Amino acid sequence: MAGVKKLMTLTHEEFIRRFSLLILPKRFVKIRHYGFLSSTCKRQTLNILQGNLKIIVLEKNREKALST
Numbered sequence: 001m002a003g004v005k006k007l008m009t010l011t012h013e014e015f016i017r018r019f020s021l022l023i024l025p026k027r028f029v030k031i032r033h034y035g036f037l038s039s040t041c042k043r044q045t046l047n048i049l050q051g052n053l054k055i056i057v058l059e060k061n062r063e064k065a066l067s068t
Contacts, residue, residue: 010018024030050057 049055
């Protein structure tokens with residue numbers, strides 16, 4: 001049964017233990033990308049979306065040449 005909520009009572013220690021599992025070590029960064037920005041399909045999907053939306057994307061080398 002999906003979507004069923006249950007009430008749970010925790011001790012202070014157990015709550016702090018579970019909460020501390022969410023804290024990342026120093027210099028670690030939590031990255032979340034879902035949907036069309038997920039790392040597995042980003043390039044392919046972005047190219048398709050840009051084509052459908054008729055967005056013109058400049059190449060990096062051309063951007064540098066135009067800015068100087």
